[in-house]
Amino acid sequence: MQFLPGYSVLLVDDPKVERLSDLPRDKRLAFLSDMDRLGEAVERASRRTDAAFRRVNLEILGNTDGFLHAHVWPRFEWEPTDLARMPVWLYPRDRWTDEQYSLGPQHDPLRKAIGDELDRLHSTT
Template identity: 50%
Template sequence: MNDWKKDRVGAAKRGENPTVLIRMPSGYACIGDTQFLPGYCVLNSDSPADHLSDLPLPERTQFLADMSLLGEAIMRACAPLRVNYSIYGNTDHYLHAHVVPRYGWEDPERLKRPVWLYPPEWWTRPDLSYSDGQHGEMRERIRLALTELMG
């Protein structure tokens, strides 16, 4: 049922990844699997690069520019206090960037810290997972803002 999660980029290229918002020059902007912070997205590179530094400078620059546009789209669509950007690759060994909105309604102690310090179960709880019914309108706002920003 979720076989596309085993190869998110390949599934996006085949049109089988349901999280894809839009194709960008460097890869695929996707809505996050979890939405405990509404508007959380991921930019998945379509390059075989494992690390940002594996990309030649022009492609690296494009990936970072795309990441910033995704963040700007989230700002426009969701009006968070700020957007955090992170690139790790510790678990999933392909280049991707997490673009995470942060909100004033978050606990002040959590807001001061990286989003990864939220309880691990929050990343997988079914009631916090993305659903079209609960998040589809927001997803469309992000997609439209990103389309506009990309010109």
């Protein structure tokens, strides 16, 4: 869902891994580094495409899906006042299910911008 455009999920490469602590230290650090890189790419692309961009929230929760993954949430000044400084999970259920927020071709330019930023960040490491 893209009610916050640019929302991304980082998946672990082994679906049997349930939590960060299940990984050996080197892979744990690599996952966290990838989360940082994705967060920075989303931040750069969001800042460039939406003047109301405010920040990025990074989360590793795992309460619903039993595999290691990280959520990258861009946050914006145009969000409803009562939700702007609250966890994304408090957004009304319709934001999570309404087709108007589904990922689609209208998001291709932002997806490309995030991909381009990932490429740039990868080339500088």
